Amino acid sequence: MSTSHEAEDPTAPSAGTPVLAGPGLAALRGPAVEQLLRLRAQRQLSRGHVRLAGECLGVSERTVWRWLAQAEDDPATAPTPGTRPGDRFEVTADIRVLLAYWRGNASAVHRQLAARARQTTVQLSTHLPGGAPADAVPVLDPLPSLSTFLRAVRRDLTAGERAALAHGPEAARAHDVFARRPRLWRNHTWETDHVQAPLLVDADGDLVRPWVTWFIDTATKTITGTAVTPGYPSRASILAALRAAVLRTDPYGPAGGVPEHVRVDRGKDFLSKTVLGALGALGTRVEDLPAYSPHLKGTVENLNRCVDRMLFAALPGYTLTTTPRRTKKKANQDAAHLQLTFEEFTTEVLDWARWWNTEHRPASLAGRTPIEAWNADPTPLSDVAGSALWGLMLEDDGRLRKLTSHGVRWRGRNYIAAWMAGQAGRSVRIRHMPHHNHEIEVCDPAGRHLGTAHLADAATPEQLDALRRTRTTRARRLRDDAKKAEALRRQRYAPATTPTSPQRLGAVTAAEADQELDAAAHDEMATLALPDLIPPAPPPADWNTPASLRPSIAQHPRNGERKR
Numbered sequence: 001m002s003t004s005h006e007a008e009d010p011t012a013p014s015a016g017t018p019v020l021a022g023p024g025l026a027a028l029r030g031p032a033v034e035q036l037l038r039l040r041a042q043r044q045l046s047r048g049h050v051r052l053a054g055e056c057l058g059v060s061e062r063t064v065w066r067w068l069a070q071a072e073d074d075p076a077t078a079p080t081p082g083t084r085p086g087d088r089f090e091v092t093a094d095i096r097v098l099l100a101y102w103r104g105n106a107s108a109v110h111r112q113l114a115a116r117a118r119q120t121t122v123q124l125s126t127h128l129p130g131g132a133p134a135d136a137v138p139v140l141d142p143l144p145s146l147s148t149f150l151r152a153v154r155r156d157l158t159a160g161e162r163a164a165l166a167h168g169p170e171a172a173r174a175h176d177v178f179a180r181r182p183r184l185w186r187n188h189t190w191e192t193d194h195v196q197a198p199l200l201v202d203a204d205g206d207l208v209r210p211w212v213t214w215f216i217d218t219a220t221k222t223i224t225g226t227a228v229t230p231g232y233p234s235r236a237s238i239l240a241a242l243r244a245a246v247l248r249t250d251p252y253g254p255a256g257g258v259p260e261h262v263r264v265d266r267g268k269d270f271l272s273k274t275v276l277g278a279l280g281a282l283g284t285r286v287e288d289l290p291a292y293s294p295h296l297k298g299t300v301e302n303l304n305r306c307v308d309r310m311l312f313a314a315l316p317g318y319t320l321t322t323t324p325r326r327t328k329k330k331a332n333q334d335a336a337h338l339q340l341t342f343e344e345f346t347t348e349v350l351d352w353a354r355w356w357n358t359e360h361r362p363a364s365l366a367g368r369t370p371i372e373a374w375n376a377d378p379t380p381l382s383d384v385a386g387s388a389l390w391g392l393m394l395e396d397d398g399r400l401r402k403l404t405s406h407g408v409r410w411r412g413r414n415y416i417a418a419w420m421a422g423q424a425g426r427s428v429r430i431r432h433m434p435h436h437n438h439e440i441e442v443c444d445p446a447g448r449h450l451g452t453a454h455l456a457d458a459a460t461p462e463q464l465d466a467l468r469r470t471r472t473t474r475a476r477r478l479r480d481d482a483k484k485a486e487a488l489r490r491q492r493y494a495p496a497t498t499p500t501s502p503q504r505l506g507a508v509t510a511a512e513a514d515q516e517l518d519a520a521a522h523d524e525m526a527t528l529a530l531p532d533l534i535p536p537a538p539p540p541a542d543w544n545t546p547a548s549l550r551p552s553i554a555q556h557p558r559n560g561e562r563k564r
């Protein structure tokens with residue numbers, strides 16, 4: 001489209017001029033068209049003006065000419081250039097309720113709206129087939145097409161709202177925007193967590209999934225302390241990692257010291273009395289985060305993801321990758337050759353933590369390693385001597401005990417040591433590492449350490465192996481019994497192709513049913529009791545008994561006798 005007075009404008013942009021685009025430019029389309037109309041009224045409009053407006057607004061030159069023609073034909077009724085007509089379909093509050101009812105299935109909502117539109121004579125108290133009550137379904141006149149309805153849902157509902165409708169409110173968190181905490185100084189805040197390695201390691205003949213417990217400084221991204229547990233972690237794992245994080249002497253350090261804050265999730269081991277007592281004695285404030293809020297401790301959560309992708313995925317026996325199909329015997333043989341020992345796995349984890357601190361360069365540290373960022377921070381450190389820290393990492397028994405000729409008794413066991421000779425009768429206190437019941441630490445009532453005591457009459461390694469095998473066999477037998485009992489309890493039904501009552505399967509004879517019921521009756525101790533076999537004797541006459549149980553002589557006392 002062109003006119004006779006339109007000429008090329010020397011100020012028109014060249015082909016290499018960048019084109020501005022974006023939804024925010026829609027608000028500029030109306031003023032741009034008004035300005036072009038003003039230029040046309042002054043007979044100054046050129047093709048270069050139209051081309052420049054189209055490039056700036058992200059549309060073609062033909063679209064701008066069409067906007068000008070619409071505005072000139074009917075200025076009063078013409079819609080604002082670049083905007084939609086006012087009668088377009090919008091998602092209302094009632095439709096949002098239906099989307100929540102159908103768990104975000106917009107196609108199912110459209111089908112129900114179509115069914116509601118067809119059933120104009122249905123009473124409001126009835127229900128539509130397979131859907132929400134009819135009185136909860138609005139009548140749309142006219143009903144939009146499915147493509148228009150889906151487009152309106154995508155336009156009027158955010159991605160987070162659609163995810164929440166389909167998968168619950170927690171799913172909307174993946175589409176939220178979170179601000180970063182300001183970077184403070186070293187040892188201001190630590191974060192701690194457990195992470196399970198998705199692989200099996202050989203721990204003294206047993207295949208277990210190890211856990212890693214660590215502390216990380218949020219300001220410098222430095223791993224300050226690490227502990228590896230061949231099995232489920234406990235408060236002992238946290239205390240061991242905390243001791244490694246606070247100490248700065250060999251083999252730990254150079255990062256460490258006493259933190260000001262520690263962020264933990266709501267794990268009961270992190271909030272145990274022992275862990276809270278140790279952190280409280282250090283003067284550290286524990287920040288208990290809300291449940292299901294991993295984004296509030298993003299530094300340690302990112303560390304968990306990094307160790308899985310950078311270390312665990314490269315180790316033998318990683319279980320999160322698909323493996324080619326092979327026989328069970330071949331798979332067991334390959335697994336036996338690929339398993340790491342617990343010592344080898346611990347070495348790999350500690351080496352990786354050392355690499356993270358000394359060689360890895362996170363993007364948030366501007367090209368520096370965590371140790372370089374730690375050393376560049378001038379914040380003074382608060383250290384604790386190892387001898388003083390030793391007592392803080394132990395759990396107190398909470399009571400005074402006596403040294404006897406058999407040593408000190410704790411939890412039904414005797415613990416002895418050579419230093420106890422000649423000290424029988426002395427009052428002592430017991431401190432111990434949680435779950436480490438093979439040895440304890442003995443202190444005097446004032447808390448001064450006296451020595452270590454070991455379990456007396458401890459079982460030999462051969463006895464422990466035999467006991468472990470016996471317990472494994474017993475546990476396997478109990479699991480088999482439970483599986484067989486569950487198979488007996490399972491009730492099977494015949495499949496149905498038409499609406500009918502459920503039909504039970506599994507025929508049992510009357511003799512089999514009586515035999516099983518008799519066997520079950522003999523197992524119930526309550527049914528074996530015979531309370532009426534030996535009737536109780538009547539109460540003595542001098543007892544103060546209820547009137548219904550009194551003997552006849554008690555009801556008519558002789559003269560001179562006091563009625564009881």
